[in-house]
Amino acid sequence: MHNNSRENLSMRKLISGFLIAGLLLTPTKLDAWGFQGHEYIGEMTWNYLTPEARAWVQERMDIVGEDSLATMTTWADRVRGTEEGRWMGPLHFANVPPDEDYFDLERDCPNRRCVVGAAMNDIEVMLDPTRSAEEQARALRTFTHWITDMHQPLHMGYQHDRGGNDIRVTFFGSETNLHRLWDTVMIRGMDDMPSPAMQAQLHSLPEPRDDWHQALVDWANESSDLARANAYPNAEDGAALGERYFRQARPVVENQLILSAQRMARIINDAASRSESAQ
Template structure:
């Protein structure tokens, strides 16, 4: 009986280890925009691409066995729980202190270890005609995620509550953290137009000459939206009323659109730089 019990204990231990390993390979429960939001942005961005840029994107993503730009946007979340995913963890967000209005790359993003710096690192490779094509493809895939994360306001939120993850509110009687409200709940409750329709209704704005400066400005824009609309005057435990949710839906739609447009503008420019 002792031998049997020992063998049984060993078996249970191995089973528990396998279950734990499997769980570590699963994506985390909360991602910026959720998979649906990321894929929607990627699909919409593809609608904005020039024919040249589409060929550039398609050929690069084939190297990584990614079926589309939409699917590529979720990669950085798909690998959460892996060693690479854990290394990339700090690159999904950036924090600007409540008493500051601008991002200081030296203090808030040292060594580019934040979402803004990660996007900049991707640009370094994407715009380099001499870059290895596979490395360029990898950075393109990463960039498609960083640019979408950068537009979710609470990914530019405050460190004190981990971008809303530690602030719990109530929606229709359900206790939920504020980050998830903006990541997924708003999108789940909002009917979005088809990507082609959204792109047709919202032409690309004028391009810029400095994409690095633009990334910082967009991060500060997202932080401003977090302050004004996500955090607003909320206290932990507050019930989010209809006025809050209506305003949040409008902000989310605008940020989804901006994210798709800006992703497309940068990819268009990168593809042109590689010709």
């Protein structure tokens, strides 16, 4: 088979997959990365944890009744429509004004009522060895979601379009919105990505940061920049998107999944190490 024929066949399969994925999407689902993306990140994170950190996480997962770090990452979305989770709605995102070029905690996250502030609050509990295992378990459960949400660029998108939720687009002919496109549709078309365990082998952990609060602000700014540079351009309301948009967006999506796992792992390893040192 000639190269052009193979490429055409590959593209037809890709388009078919996206059409099926579009049909499977429910119009009310607003989960960042979708469950598939969150669980991919959680499983990759587990592969980066030290033995001490795995034991620390396992003890806390047992307390809150979670079976794995992968499924724990989805808890905040699983309870989102319930009384228990409804108050956390504003904690899934943050918005940088279109006329500003950086995220500012005081301006964009008053009283820490946004995804960045929520992650900060949880880190403070996780890193404090004087806090109970129960308190740390609850903080870990939500932190694993906030850190993954932060790395989906449109969770640092604009308020006026609700992070792309109000921008209707077609993707390979299937109707969706820009937020959902980045959450779930493109990831479902990336089934040739390495497994989470293989990704962890391919990408070594970066050096830890001295100030996790500043790190969160830096990562929020990275996501905001990616939203402006990669998600929003050429994706105005009513746009028809396809191969070109996907080819540009795919490496961004995959890299954000990897970075989210690495950064989550670094923070959990730090928390476990502090608990171990305090004993």
